[in-house]
Amino acid sequence: MKITPSLFALILGLTSLTAFSQITTDKKTCTPCEQLKKVRLPDVTILEATSVSKDTIPGEEGWSPTVVIDRTFCRILGRISKEIKFELLLPADWNGRFLMAGNGGFAGSIQNDLIGRLNEGYAVVGTDTGHKDTGDGAAWALNNMERQLNFGSLAVHRTAEVSKALINSHYCEYPAYSYFLGCSRGGGQAMMEAQAYPEDFDGIVAGAPAHNWPALGAKFVQTSQHMYPDPDDLSKPNLTLDHLKLLQAHVLKQCDDLDGLEDSILNDPRDCIFDFATLPMCPGNAAGTDCFTQEQLAAIQSVYSPLMVDNQEIYPGFPFGLEGEDTAWDLWITGTSPYLEGNPSLHHMFGTNIFKYLVFNDPSWDYSQYDFKNFAQETAFASSFLDATQTNYSGLKDAKGKMILYHGWDDYAISAYATIQHYEKALLVDQELPSYIRLFMLPGVLHCAGGTGPDQVDWVKLISDWVENENAPERVVVSKFEGGNLTMTRPVYPYPKVTVYKGSGDSTEEKNFGVKQ
Structure with a gap:
């Protein structure tokens, strides 16, 4: 499956580039930019070290803005070991802080959606996690343990360590504070850092985290078996766009006003006890655009239902x-x-690639025949280096680190229930x-961003304020922009608190919402 730039932006998710921090220090360079190419670090090759006065990074129309860097910075392109590429950007007027951006999807290119923070004086870095994306999913991982381990955890950790060493070489000073921010795959990377390398970063933000890969892949395979029952014909999914609009209309009819507002936002989807019997069924089970067949109903129910094996939940429903x-x-x-350009769903692409190349190392593996019976045994090895499912965060606590988790309630890439379950298990370990x-749930938000609800937060500001000033986020105001204009604000509170409408006032203004008691 070829991943287009527009599609990749969707998979990756976007981090707000809103400025907030004043540059408080004027760090003088210790080793000039061009001379950094001569720096010798173990198993590291500096490919380029170039001083740039200003730069413009073009955005992806409709998804990411064009970023103008209006100050001088040093661009370092390097390689760790055989294949881990990274790009580290060091501003002339450094503020003493270091930011690392997470990846999206299967990675495979240097990704850095925090690059706009250069204008605030941050040193920023991104990595490709040790392989080049060929547009064919995870084929890069076939029988290549080094790439699999790099993708699982090592590339981010090693890039962080190397970046700090280069920062010290350039400024003769290590970062006062280091932060990692990512969504989707980047959210999983964030959780891996918090669990396996808790001293790498002082503050971590994990959005919609893909933290349990084989289990997530299994859920994707389950839905794909229903949506694409014939592996030889992926051109005709079981449901059309008309069916999706019809399904949403019935869900909203039953559940939209449960929170006191009819606004196409389910404030807490757990309150929605949907009656599937209300869906219009096709007479004689003959397919139609304004009704559902029995097979289509089963496909729909599979999405909301957890994947169970031997009465054990492998992955929750959506x-x-x-x-x-x-x-x-x-x-x-x-x-x-239309972003898929005729290709099958992303559940199909990610699910089949996870099992073909990260679990079985078998490109001929057939998703349609998988019965999940031996799931635990068959995926144990892949989980050992891919999953960030440990619920004991004592290492992060001992390091005095902080982490913010956030998840859109209407994310159909990664179930919000998976993140909630992980957080609740971690609470049992440490009250x-x-x-x-802290975990924040975003009503009406899709994967990382988008949807009918507000989705924009300056997570850098929140995490740094918590780390540097001990201001724990108690009430986070989330914003929605359309056409560049602010159209909605609402507060969210640390889980398990739930935001509620006060019953009067403009529902697009955060001041008219409180917290459920």
Whole structure:
């Protein structure tokens, strides 16, 4: 499956580039930029070290803005070991802080959606995690243990260490504070850092984290078996765009006003007890655009239902809401989005690639025949280097680190229930967890961003304020922009607190919402 630039932007998710921090120091260079190419670090090759006065990074139309860097910075392109490429950008007027950006999807290119923070004086870095994306999913991982381990955890950790060493070489000073931010795959990388390398970063933000890969891949395979029952014909998914719009209309009819507002936002989808019997069924089970066949109903129910093996939940179902929105089911589940350019869904692409190249190392593996019976045994090895599922965060606590988790309730790439379950398990291990890790659920938000709800937060500001000033986030105001204009603000509170409408006032203004008691 070829991943287009527009599609890749969707998979990756976007981090807000809103400026907030004043540059408080004027760091003088110790080793000039061009001379950094001569720096010798173990198993590291500096390929380029170039001083840049200004730069313009073009955005992806409709998804990411063009970023103008209006100051001088040093661009370092390097390689760690055989294949881990990274790009480190060091501003002339450094503020003493270091930011690392997470990846999206299967990575494979140097990704850095924090590059705009150069204008605030941050040193920023991104990595390709040790392989080049060929546009064919995870084929790069076939029988290549080094690439698999780099992708699993080592590339981010090693890039962080090398970046700090180069920062010290350039400024003769290590960062006062280091931060990691990522969504989707980047959210999983963030959790891996918090669990396996808790001293790498002082503050971590993990959005919609893909933290349990084989289990997530298994859920994707389950939905794909329903949506694409014939592996030889992937051109006709079981549900059309009309079906998705019809399904969403029925979900909203039953559940939209449960939170006191009819606004196409389910404030807490767990309150939605949907009656599937209300869906219009096709007479004689003959397919139609305004009704559902029995097979289509089964496919729909498979999305909301957890994947169970021997009465054990492997992966939770997805919450109700926004089924018919652009880049929701159409992109991830049914494969009817124009961004896919005729390819099957992202569930199909990610699910089959995870099992072909990261679990079985078998490109001929057939998703349609998989019965999940030996899932635990067959995926144990892949989970050992891919999963960030440890619930004991004592290492992060001892290092005095902080982490923010966030997840859109209507994410059909990674179930919000998976993140909630992980957080609740971690709470059982340490009741003091909210003193250093907090979770925020975003109503009406799709994967990383998008949807009917507000999705923009300056996570850098929040995490740095917590780390540097001990200001734990108690009430986070989330914003929605359309056409560059602010159209909505709402507060979210640390889980398990739930935002509620006060019953009067403009529902697009955060001041008219409180917290459920």
